[in-house]
Amino acid sequence: MSALWTEPDWDEHERVEVVHHRASGLTAIIALHSTHLGPAAGGTRFWHYAEASGAMRDALRLSRGMSFKNAMAGLPIGGGKAVVLLDKNGTKTPEMLEAFGDAVEAMGGRYVTAEDVGASEADMVAIAQRTSHVCGLPAEEGDAGGDPGPFTAMGIYLGIKAAAAHKLGKDSMEGVRVAVQGCGSVGGGVARLLAKDGADLVLADIDIKRAQELAREVGGTAVESDNVIGTQCDVFSPNALGAILDDEGIARLDCAIVAGGANNQLARREHGKRLHERGILYAPDYVINAGGIINVSWEYLCRQRGETCDINEVRQRIAQIPGRLQSIWDASDAEGRPSNEVADAMAMELIGRG
Template sequence: MTAPGSAAIWTMPDFDEHERVEVIHDRASGLTAIVALHSTHRGPGAGGTRFWHYPQPLAAVRDALRLSRGMSYKNALAGLPLGGGKAVVLLDEQRTKTPEMLAAFGDAVEALGGAYVTAEDVGASVADMEAIHQRTEHVCGLPAQPGQAGGDPGPYTAQGIFLGIKAAVQYRLGGKDMDGVHVAVQGCGSVGSGVARLLAGEGARVTLADIDHARAEVLAAQLGGSCVSTGEIMEVGCDVFSPNALGAILDDATIPQLDCTIVAGGANNQLARAEHGEMLRERGILYAPDYVINAGGIINVGLEYLARRAGETCSSATVMERIGGIARTLTTIWEESERSGTGAHEVADRMAREAIGRGE
């Protein structure tokens, strides 16, 4: 298979023994999508669908490859009997998304025979999942009854990140609560704003930044925090830098600018390259591997899907109990990182690869 405008997909740097990569085009609806299945060793490849405008189609392929691998690792370290998959739907500059496109995408998921289970991601809503569900059973993040798993995964993702930040503060700073801890939050969307509210609710001081500066200003006023530009947020002197926007923001240029002790946030693929995790370690910055700390959303919708397929239900209390395990997993990773002298990202990757049958 060949990536649009590029060489064969399997020659791309982000190709990691992916089991399957499908490029889908439906002329009638205008749908163009990529579904990447990284591993089905533990179960069907589960991961959300990103609806996004990619000026360069190659970037969409790269996203699908990297994000699907992250889902394999995320689901494995969350202890879910699910593999890793991801889809991207390429939208035009106006972000046009039609019922016909959703139906065609649902048909494409159904044609995969249950190998891929979709859910919400950037640009997707619960209503979109309902529309896709009209064409396939292999979808999660559907509307939830009170007290039951499912629905918008955002609040559950935010809860896991919040607990991960608390664990990091306790591990590195010795603090048992968040009172007075300064957290710089990059991104004030569904997840970032949820994290900021939870932090402020326990006494943390928050500094916010978002591409929608007005949104960040409103949230900062509500939480008694402050607001800076997106160009300044990574240089803010703070205890914790929490990236909750798009990925690949930790690189050769930005890591030296960090003025923090901890990096812990929900953005996917925060490290531009694997060696940037080692750069953080060399600077003495504690890093929470993104696919570990941001697993709350997939824990919620994954348990919803698994229960529904078994003809059962799963309570939100069970989901929250499982999300509590994120902090314990992170602490295990940090302890091993300190013992072995290797970066937390390397420890987490090794644990995940062993869990999906790809250990050394």
């Protein structure tokens, strides 16, 4: 068995902890990438992995992505991530949530958890019974917090519009063909916002019925999940799981822009160069999908200070996402460098590793 720091996704993580609670059946990984800017914040992914190595890979990659995301969003927090390993039936019990809450509490405030794939607002409420270091809790009307999905979707929508303006010279989404992969809270939200602007939508989800239902709602077309990446379109918007942009995936792309909310869309860093060489504009995922963490982290920070957090502050911060993307694309154009490399360099500087 190789040492953790020889793993290909190891990036000088400050702390990686494997938690096993025999009584509840909990097995989890909590990875803190950087606390340079503040406590490491990032959601918890509840998922079944065929092999434990997949869980460790996710924890390492996603925590690094959170460091970059939070830094680029101008938030006074660092980056972390947790993965809870589920059995093949996806079993998740109250006892497991309690044990995980205890594990977060034991980190002494260095890690703040939130929702991710496989988690719900109700799960965060349960975890909050054991630790105060949790965000994404139910919010009153007009306050930050709650489900981060709609806020993530809003940032992606604004980013897609910015990408269409930069790459296609379009000041409207009317008639722009967008292929949306993933029709859950985020992808579905993106599709509904784009539909209001008159975009031509192609929709896919691992649950084809969900894609078909959304297509009927927004006037789009549903396709099989495996086929959407090769769909001819102006914008391909991945909003499901990551690492889809590998050699094969990039070869199949028939688009001018990749802009979506999935974390770690690039299988490896060098795949950003492949997109660049093909002339495909890429919106770095951790920049365009920051709306959700902006919302829930602001909720947490306000709660820690005993303040009410106005939702308008969150919206104003999400509205800055297109400008950040534009600065990355401008530098990419000027320097001839892939946009992901430009963004990574900016983020590394912000977390003190430049």
